[in-house]
Amino acid sequence: MSALEAEGLNTFYGKSHILFDVSLKVEEGMITTLLGRNGAGKTTTLRSLVGLTMPRTGSVKIFGEDSSRQPPYRAAKRGVGYVPEGRKIFAHLTVEDNLRVPLERPGPWTIERVFQTFPRLAERRTNKGRQLSGGEQEMLSIARALLLNPKVLILDEPSQGLAPLIVKDVFRMVEQAKADGMSVLLVEQNVRASLEIADYAYVLDHGVMSWSGTAADLVKDEERIQALAGASAEEWSFDDDLSTKEAEAFSHQPSTVA
Amino acid sequence: MLTLVLFNVTNGLILGMFYVLMALGVSLILNLSNVINFAHGNFLALGGYLTFVLEPYLGYWGALLAGPICVGIIGLIIERTAIRRVYDRDPVYSLLLTFGLAFIIQDLCRTIWGPNGLPLSIPNALNSPLSQQFFFITGYRIFLIAVVIVAVAALFGFLTYTRVGTRIRAGTFDIETVSALGINIGLLRSLNFAVGIFLAGLAGVLAGGQIGLNPNMGDDLLLPAFIAIIVGGVGSLTGTLVGGLVIGVASAVTSIWWPAGSEVIMYILMIVVLLVRPRGIMGEEGVMT
Numbered sequence: 001m002s003a004l005e006a007e008g009l010n011t012f013y014g015k016s017h018i019l020f021d022v023s024l025k026v027e028e029g030m031i032t033t034l035l036g037r038n039g040a041g042k043t044t045t046l047r048s049l050v051g052l053t054m055p056r057t058g059s060v061k062i063f064g065e066d067s068s069r070q071p072p073y074r075a076a077k078r079g080v081g082y083v084p085e086g087r088k089i090f091a092h093l094t095v096e097d098n099l100r101v102p103l104e105r106p107g108p109w110t111i112e113r114v115f116q117t118f119p120r121l122a123e124r125r126t127n128k129g130r131q132l133s134g135g136e137q138e139m140l141s142i143a144r145a146l147l148l149n150p151k152v153l154i155l156d157e158p159s160q161g162l163a164p165l166i167v168k169d170v171f172r173m174v175e176q177a178k179a180d181g182m183s184v185l186l187v188e189q190n191v192r193a194s195l196e197i198a199d200y201a202y203v204l205d206h207g208v209m210s211w212s213g214t215a216a217d218l219v220k221d222e223e224r225i226q227a228l229a230g231a232s233a234e235e236w237s238f239d240d241d242l243s244t245k246e247a248e249a250f251s252h253q254p255s256t257v258a
Numbered sequence: 259m260l261t262l263v264l265f266n267v268t269n270g271l272i273l274g275m276f277y278v279l280m281a282l283g284v285s286l287i288l289n290l291s292n293v294i295n296f297a298h299g300n301f302l303a304l305g306g307y308l309t310f311v312l313e314p315y316l317g318y319w320g321a322l323l324a325g326p327i328c329v330g331i332i333g334l335i336i337e338r339t340a341i342r343r344v345y346d347r348d349p350v351y352s353l354l355l356t357f358g359l360a361f362i363i364q365d366l367c368r369t370i371w372g373p374n375g376l377p378l379s380i381p382n383a384l385n386s387p388l389s390q391q392f393f394f395i396t397g398y399r400i401f402l403i404a405v406v407i408v409a410v411a412a413l414f415g416f417l418t419y420t421r422v423g424t425r426i427r428a429g430t431f432d433i434e435t436v437s438a439l440g441i442n443i444g445l446l447r448s449l450n451f452a453v454g455i456f457l458a459g460l461a462g463v464l465a466g467g468q469i470g471l472n473p474n475m476g477d478d479l480l481l482p483a484f485i486a487i488i489v490g491g492v493g494s495l496t497g498t499l500v501g502g503l504v505i506g507v508a509s510a511v512t513s514i515w516w517p518a519g520s521e522v523i524m525y526i527l528m529i530v531v532l533l534v535r536p537r538g539i540m541g542e543e544g545v546m547t
Contacts, residue, residue, distance in 0.1 A: 050438055076440030088435045090428045092542060100424045103440025148440055 001064050003028045003152045003183035004049060004080070009058035011041075011048045018044045019055065020207045025200075026152060031174065031184040033194040033215065035228050036204035042187045043085050045204065046156050049185075050075045050082050063151070076103060081150030085157050085187075087141040091130035095121055098129055098140055099147060107149025108180075114143045135166035142173055153177050154185045159193070171197055191229040195219050203228065265394045266510045272399055272468070274506020275406040278499055279461035280479045281486035282413065283454035285498040288487070289430035290450045291345060296356040298458050298483065299476025300363035305329040305459025306466035306475065307371055310378050318381050322405075326459030333455025337448050345447070367473040378466035402464050409460055410499060413453070417495070426450050430493060482506075485524050489531050491541020500539055 004026035011019040019041050026032045036042050047053040049060055051072040059068045062078045076082070090098050099111045099121075115122035118139050124132060132140060138158055145153060155174065159167040167190070175197050177184055188194040195201060201218045203211035211224065218224065280298060287295050295301075309325030316324055336359065344351040384398040417423035425446055429436045437443045458476070465475060482505060490501025505524045513520035531538060 052434060052438060071442075071444075072434075072437040073440050073442045076438060082438045084435060084438065088432055090431050090435075092431055093424070093428055097424050097427070100421050101428045101436060101439055101441070104421075105440070144439065 001028065002026060002061070003063060004185060005061040005064075006045070006049055007059045007061075009045070009048050009055040009060070011044050011053055011055040011058075013044075013053070018207050019048065022048075022058070022204070022207070022209050024202050024209065024212070026183050026185045027200065028183050029178065029181060030199040031178050031186060031197055032200040032202070033186045033188060033198035034202045034204060035188065035191055035194065035218075037228065038189075040204040041207040042204055043156055044207075046082070046154055046185070046187060050080055050154065073103070076148055076150075077105070079105065079148070079151035081145035081148045081153045083141050083145045083153070083155040083158055085160065087134075087137045089129040089132070089137050089140050089144070091128065093129055094126050095129065095132070095140060096125045098144055102144055102147045104147075105149045109146045109149050111147065114147065118143055135162050135169070138162060138166070138170060139173075142170070146177075150182060152183045152185065154187075156187045157189060158186075159188065159190050167193070191225055195225075261391065262514060263511075264392070266514045267507060268394055268399065268510075269513075270507040270510020271503075272402065272506075273510060274503040275403055276461050276465060276479055277482045277486050277506050278410065278502035279406060279457050279464075280476075280483035281490075281498045281502045282410065282495060283457035283461075284480075284483050285487050285492075285495055286426075286454040286457075287451055289493055289495075290426055290433070291341075291447045292349065293341060293344070293352040293356065294349070294484075295454070296353065296480070297360040297363055298454075299478075299480040300360045300367070301329055301333060301455045301458040302462040302465070302476035302479065303367055303471070303473055304332065304363055305462030306378060306471045307367055307376075307462075308459070309463045309466065310371075310376060310471055313379070318379070322463055325463050326456045329459035329462070330452045330456035333458075334448055334452040337451040341451065342444065342447065364473050371471070371473070373473060375470040375472040377470050378463070380467040384467075398467060402468065405460070405464060409457065413457070414495070416453075422446070422449065482524060485528050487538075489528055489538060491538025494538070494540040494542065497538055497540030504539075 002025040007023050009019050009022040010017070022041070022045055024032070024034065024045070034042050034045060044053060048055040051067070051070050051074065054069050059066060061067060062075060062080060065078065067075055067078065090101065096111070099114060115125065120136055121139055121143060124136060129137065129140065142155070142158065158170045158174070162170065171193060174184055174186060186194055186198065195215045195218055198215040201213065201215045202209055203224070211218070280302065284295055284298050287293055305326050308328045309321045312321040312324050312328070340355060341352070344355055380398055384396070384401050386397055387393045388395045388397070417427055425436055425441050429443060429446060433443055436446070461479070462476065469475070486501035486505055487498050488501070489505060490497030490499065505527055508523050508527055509520045512523040
């Protein structure tokens with residue numbers, strides 16, 4: 001059974017048709033990545049899956065149970081943790097209060113465990129969300145989703161706007177989530193990096209699913225990756241903040257990240 | 259002179275207490291649900307009348323709590339059946355709905371309890387003034403201030419220390435994300451609405467003991483409540499608290515030297531605050547929802 005399964009989603013913003021018959025599956029215990037250029041409809045797909053934007057037609061199943069046109073809290077109750085684009089932390093609440101918001105589903109993740117796993121957040125527990133750096137905010141956003149004790153983790157561009165070293169941490173967290181038994185759906189601009197850790201990949205183009213298959217197959221398709229990555233291919237070069245040596249070590253041996 | 263100043267400051271504080279209770283309720287509902295509740299003053303009156311009805315059965319102390327709880331439950335029912343339907347619509351819908359609701363509740367009160375004032379009796383122990391000189395400081399006024407302080411402290415404690423309260427605060431910032439984190443925001447908004455209406459009911463009971471009950475008793479408090487929210491800063495409950503007290507005391511102190519200006523001063527204060535600090539005394543940029 002798939003952890004998440006969408007069939008024929010058609011989603012609109014007002015009169016604009018955004019998604020055209022989009023279907024995808026997130027297999028249990030695997031990392032699935034959804035790729036596409038800016039404005040391809042990736043975020044809309046995720047929002048349709050969790051119910052934040054209701055698709056006009058099509059169905060969504062969470063572990064085989066129909067979840068179409070249900071409010072977002074239902075998806076969360078069934079074990080879908082969502083890390084939204086732009087992190088969406090509660091800027092006026094403290095770190096600890098941010099962590100007290102999610103529904104308490106039974107499971108290994110507690111606020112104490114979050115503080116053990118992310119010592120940086122423990123240090124900043126009384127700071128307001130807006131006082132955190134981008135990386136800390138991303139950690140908080142992921143930790144908040146983990147506190148739901150999700151079976152499926154959906155991440156929308158978690159590396160956006162982060163320094164390369166922090167990006168490495170974020171990808172390590174995603175791999176750890178898989179190791180902990182979660183199914184992951186990852187949306188990323190960072191094409192090569194996500195393909196390194198993903199098992200399956202989907203490519204979305206102008207609201208249409210244009211390619212699907214194993215990540216290994218997509219890696220071989222250099223032309224498609226070039227087209228997908230476009231300007232964002234540069235993200236992976238790590239020129240900005242890292243020394244060339246560190247950057248090379250990371251970009252050539254991403255498997256050591258885990 | 260000292261007595262005169264004290265007399266007016268006390269009056270201002272009492273008035274400020276009513277503004278605070280009203281404004282906190284309006285603010286809670288506005289922040290989480292984006293609904294400006296024009297019927298809030300009428301819920302206040304309804305709270306007073308329900309206490310009046312319950313008092314013979316429960317005594318003053320029982321009715322003091324039961325009246326606001328009953329009006330809170332009525333608020334909850336109205337939210338579940340009517341107000342929730344306009345959350346996702348243009349704000350004009352909620353304005354029209356609560357405006358209509360205000361008339362309905364007011365006429366209901368007038369039909370049931372009559373257009374004339376009714377006295378809400380308070381225990382004798384609370385009736386006597388503290389001393390001859392400070393005749394205006396009655397036991398009831400001290401009791402009233404104490405009840406408001408306890409209610410406000412309880413509200414802030416609830417919002418700060420409970421998970422539900424934390425979710426309400428988070429929801430004022432980004433209700434969608436709260437929903438994606440597994441929280442039934444429909445229920446959260448209902449509960450929040452009921453708490454806001456409870457505060458209006460409590461203000462009604464307390465005002466009833468001071469000035470008696472009449473169907474329009476909440477009307478004069480609604481506008482100052484909005485001003486308190488604007489002065490304090492939309493989105494900030496602490497700001498609302500400060501705003502209510504500031505305009506209450508300001509209008510009372512003004513009445514010492516310029517009696518006619520006691521109401522105008524609120525508007526002048528609001529204009530000054532908006533010019534100097536448009537987001538209000540404690541409002542934060544971007545928090546307004």
